Amino acid sequence: MARQTDPVCRLCRREGMKLFLKGHRCYSPKCPIERRANPPGQHGDKRPRRQSDFRPYLREKQKVRRIYGVAERQFRGYFRQASKSKGITGEALLTLIERRLDNVVFRLGFASSRPEARQIVNHGHIQVNGRRVDISSFLVRPGDVVAVRERSRALPLFKDRMAQAEVRAVPEWLVRDLSAMQGTVSRLPERENVDATIQERLIVEFYSR
Numbered sequence: 001m002a003r004q005t006d007p008v009c010r011l012c013r014r015e016g017m018k019l020f021l022k023g024h025r026c027y028s029p030k031c032p033i034e035r036r037a038n039p040p041g042q043h044g045d046k047r048p049r050r051q052s053d054f055r056p057y058l059r060e061k062q063k064v065r066r067i068y069g070v071a072e073r074q075f076r077g078y079f080r081q082a083s084k085s086k087g088i089t090g091e092a093l094l095t096l097i098e099r100r101l102d103n104v105v106f107r108l109g110f111a112s113s114r115p116e117a118r119q120i121v122n123h124g125h126i127q128v129n130g131r132r133v134d135i136s137s138f139l140v141r142p143g144d145v146v147a148v149r150e151r152s153r154a155l156p157l158f159k160d161r162m163a164q165a166e167v168r169a170v171p172e173w174l175v176r177d178l179s180a181m182q183g184t185v186s187r188l189p190e191r192e193n194v195d196a197t198i199q200e201r202l203i204v205e206f207y208s209r
Helices: 009-015 023-027 055-068 072-083 089-098 101-107 114-122 156-165 200-208
Strands: 126-128 145-148 174-177 182-185
Touching (some): 055 072, 055 200, 089 200, 101 114, 101 145
Antiparallel strands (some): 174 182
């Protein structure tokens, strides 16, 4: 995804909900959306505006893109791939993005947010099946073992994240071993393993219009 240089909390305020882009700060009273829930803008964007019929579809697509940190071009590619697969396109799209390596690192608790997980992967701290993988968009498969590299385990960052991961739940499609700093993909994710607030039907209709 193109580098985000603006405060990421503006993205949450734009979507009107927490996207959990700042890790533990999102759970604290310091979260900007707790203090200023109105959309960003010069005057807080409080002026009443006419809501077009197109807006819900665009906002839902943008929300999912921002949650997973995927650029428009890449997101459109995921949609094309999902539309060619068997089953419901919307569900196939979400489960496809859920398999991204940076998302798996976040789900396992090795990072406090997806942006941090993406940075961890890009810096070469993660290996899949014993081989270093520094591509955050890498799609995992059942049986893959995702682990923190041996030379990176002593870093203060991972010691801190392992302590925090003890209280974080892991999706059913992943099996975590904190002592070994690794996790195994037991099966492909299903729709119920993805955020229930996402309305994938709107995304499908956006690209199908």
